[in-house]
Amino acid sequence: MKIIPIREGLSLKRSIDQGTSMERASVERILEDVRSNGDEAVRRYTKEHDKIEVTQTLVTPEETEQAYQTVDEDTLVIIREAIENIRDFHQRQVEQSWMTTKEDGTILGQKVTALDAVGVYVPGGRAAYPSSILMNVIPAQVAGVKRIVMTSPPQKNGSLDDIVLVTASELGIKEIYKIGGAQAIGALAYGTETIEAVDKIVGPGNIYVALAKQQVFGTVAIDMIAGPSEVAVLADDTANARFIAADLLSQAEHDPLSSAVLVTDNEKLAKEVSKEVTVQLETLPKQEIAEASINDHGAIYIAETFEKAIDAVNELAAEHLELHVKAPWDVLPKIRHAGAIFLGEYSSEPIGDYFAGPNHVLPTNGTARFSSPLSVQDFTKKSSIISYSKQAVQQHGKKISAFARLENLEAHARAVELRLEDDHS
Amino acid sequence: MKIIPIREGLSLKRSIDQGTSMERASVERILEDVRSNGDEAVRRYTKEHDKIEVTQTLVTPEETEQAYQTVDEDTLVIIREAIENIRDFHQRQVEQSWMTTKEDGTILGQKVTALDAVGVYVPGGRAAYPSSILMNVIPAQVAGVKRIVMTSPPQKNGSLDDIVLVTASELGIKEIYKIGGAQAIGALAYGTETIEAVDKIVGPGNIYVALAKQQVFGTVAIDMIAGPSEVAVLADDTANARFIAADLLSQAEHDPLSSAVLVTDNEKLAKEVSKEVTVQLETLPKQEIAEASINDHGAIYIAETFEKAIDAVNELAAEHLELHVKAPWDVLPKIRHAGAIFLGEYSSEPIGDYFAGPNHVLPTNGTARFSSPLSVQDFTKKSSIISYSKQAVQQHGKKISAFARLENLEAHARAVELRLEDDHS
Structure with a gap:
């Protein structure tokens, strides 16, 4: 695997197939x-x-x-x-649907519906x-x-x-x-x-x-249009090179376009992982696919400090991120962008693919900056709930119609004012 | 305003401007x-x-x-x-970010990040x-x-x-x-x-x-690409025609493409609202816009029963829905699709536009079937959290690698099995 100093720039992004x-x-x-x-x-x-x-x-x-x-x-x-x-x-x-009430009779809320x-x-x-x-x-x-x-x-x-x-x-x-x-x-x-x-x-x-x-x-x-799968591994000097190599390859076997990268501040580990990848590749049934992925979209990035390594994985915003570090829970709060975060060397990425419970449909290609794993929320939608009592309208109506006129919407203002004058019961 | 029997079909959908x-x-x-x-x-x-x-x-x-x-x-x-x-x-x-723990050392969760x-x-x-x-x-x-x-x-x-x-x-x-x-x-x-x-x-x-x-x-x-604004009013025989007409017009003044409709099972109310719209239109500053909207995209639909009127507003899936009915909270659970729901005759739609608190960026053009108001969630994303202990991997590892082989992913299976044999500490 290529070993690259991080200052030369990094990215997991590949062009998404838009079709001919x-x-x-x-x-x-x-x-x-x-x-x-x-x-x-x-x-x-x-x-x-x-x-x-x-x-x-x-x-x-x-x-x-x-x-x-x-x-x-x-x-x-x-x-x-x-x-x-x-x-x-x-x-x-x-x-849950929720609401909040005020003593003037106002009820506001949010109704969740499948x-x-x-x-x-x-x-x-x-x-x-x-x-x-x-x-x-x-x-x-x-x-x-x-x-x-x-x-x-x-x-x-x-x-x-x-x-x-x-x-x-x-x-x-x-x-x-x-x-x-x-x-x-x-x-x-x-x-x-x-x-x-x-x-x-x-x-x-x-x-x-x-x-x-x-x-x-x-x-x-x-749902989202998924790009090729990715894993980024963040590792320090306590990491196990064989574990990391196996996890990189489990991503690489998906697709020649898959991307597997290691980010570390430890050169010795970098070399060990590179060697282990070569060894483990030899006996893989999908060797050809994995090798293409590793050669074209794999990399080991060396950061000058561990803090810079963390910055790098945030910049990558990978679909899967593994933390092979001494104290993964200390690192977690610093991770801003990743689809799924695997903590510790026993949390191999495949555990999340079928079995652990969290969803494996995850944002790819850097979209973890603004997207989330597939979830129950993706199958519900919300409606706002607004219930104003007569008392509440009497108390706030003039302010609301003034705001409407500020936006030059006279019919809006009148609709509210009608409630102030008309004593319908 | 046109008064139309509901069985002739209804829709709020207008073609969205895709540009030339x-x-x-x-x-x-x-x-x-x-x-x-x-x-x-x-x-x-x-x-x-x-x-x-x-x-x-x-x-x-x-x-x-x-x-x-x-x-x-x-x-x-x-x-x-x-x-x-x-x-x-x-x-x-x-x-909130959340997690769940098991005694075998497993921690799963979801991290919410802005x-x-x-x-x-x-x-x-x-x-x-x-x-x-x-x-x-x-x-x-x-x-x-x-x-x-x-x-x-x-x-x-x-x-x-x-x-x-x-x-x-x-x-x-x-x-x-x-x-x-x-x-x-x-x-x-x-x-x-x-x-x-x-x-x-x-x-x-x-x-x-x-x-x-x-x-x-x-x-x-x-965010979503918003279509023209809409209001649907569901009303029974207790409704105030002047209030409804004012609210329909407050939507109509936005844009000639805005749509304002009333759905009711009461013909007398239908006629009164139609008349009131004409009266109130006369003195509106944005009369021309509102009139175009009412003529081209406004309608009063008459349903044979109140249940059919409810079905109709669900079919419309309007951006704004007002419930001008005797017992709006009894109707609420039956409303499946609407961007924002205004309960009772004092909850005029403009109250939600600036002042009440809920967001006024709402799904239009029937997309309330599957979309939600703009919310805090739209400015956060989530990362799944997966932490498996050595003990948890030992307990479940064989099942996980069997599942991987079922999907013909040998490198996935090996990555997990490596944790079963290798006693790294």
Whole structure:
């Protein structure tokens, strides 16, 4: 791994794939088509892109039952424990509606309401991660969303991946459509004869899915468009080089565009980690991917002081940040930007990917400066509550109408003043 | 006003101005120019668009002092009381960082951190509303944002509107730049020699500002792109027609595109309100605007039952919803979608615009289905906290690596297993 003095500048940012203009135009055409022609268009694109004619897009209970035959008991036990952990964590995010009252009769507050309907996109084939289903569905369920729909492109055999069906069933999701790509996003956003439109679409997908989500944004809400995955490790001289190398590689195996970096003030550690990465790379099944990631987007940055190393990880604003330092809780308050923070050398990043409980859908590409992990809040919205009594209006009405006139809004002023004169009872 | 049976369908949605392709291209060019040429480009566009050469863009204390001379004491008192009310309401939205611990040494949680820097755009000329400054700045201040920057286009005299300067000063905002339009958004997003880049840009603006915000989205966060304002009134036979008409008109005076609708199950009330609107319109200073809004986007919908009237206001998902009914608190739980809900006939919508405390930046155009009022949360972000002890990894490590292998991620599995074998201390 490259070892670079930090003063030469650093960044995790990679250019986000915006698609070619042909891809964008193609997605626009598909969405328009689905909006106008509904199910017929969805079937047509499924035939064209997925090379399969699906007559019944809704998954049947029999398909799910069959899928269970292929999943062993141990896997089920682990999935169930993960569900429990993830649900427990997200339940702590639930917000309450609240109000405040004044003796003049004023009541102000905030009403929290779950979204009506949410669509979860699940990629097909090798990209179908059960953990992704858990992380997108559970916060919506905890929020109280009544209708949660899943869509995923059909496999060659006309059904979905067994583990996808089993995971969905474990979560109690029953409305699953075997459709994928931009046509699925169109169906979720605009609705068809058989699929009712949703209010928000979440979940990862290929470039067509990402572009389709961007284009329907506004008609419905969407989650963030995720960039390639990242980890930054902040380490001092107490750190274990083998642990760090293994964690860097676990990020690098995702994608040649993934980025794994170490920031440290200790040159000896830097060299050890660099060596360990080479050693551990040799026996990795995804060696080629991980090697490309490490070479193109990996780095070990040497800071002159530990304080400068902390500044550097704040500048990086990484999706995942591991603190391999003697006293990680002393460092935590100084961390301003990171999607998820892993404290101590036993908190390996993969622990947060499936099992610990916090969401693995995290801000990438420096957006941790202003964005948060996916949460229950992303599946609720708020309404302000304003209740003024007659007494309160009488007390404050003149000030309110004066403010309205300051903004040159006479009808606003009059609406309030009418309450001062008119004695309706 | 048109009286329409509800079964004929209803919608508040109007097409959102996406700009012409020429406008979009022009904004793209300006942003690129500011990104490359910084202050020089900003000055050039200010000269070109605002017809004024500003050598010093930062507002001086002397300018603010002068502005105070023109604002009377009564106005100051009202602005200060509004600030107090708005601050009080938003302080109740502050979220705490939290954690949960297990006896095996696991600590999980969520760290809440304020954004580092926020830019507030304030439109120039007649569109400069002091209330808009309050509603955008105060939640950021309450969130704990350290650097809050304001930008606003210079007037012909080379300075800003007096009330803008005074309002900013009352809030303690000191970094104010006399620049506007797409060039201001570019400066805030990318930074220039004299203006440091921010993390989020909020505040209303004309079509150039809106397009520029959309284009820099991703580099920085932005607030929603607001559509024209709306009010829906839900009323039963106990309602006061004069109050309702006044409130409909206070929305209509904003913009010919504003939408004001009444939904009721009572035909007598419908007719009375229609008549009252005509009467009150006659003496309004902004009669022309209000009349266009009422004619083109106003309606009185008659529902067969009160339950159907409630369904209708949920379908509308209005920015503002007034409940002019006998028992508004009985209706509240049935309201699923609305930006702000005003309960009872004394809670006139203008009360929420400046004074009561809740934010007036609200979701428009049906987006209340999935969006919330601007809040303190919009100026914070969260980081997940994951701390696993050696004991916790020993207990759960095998399950975690099994899950990783289920997803075909061997390096993930090994990173965890390394902690099981390696006895680093």
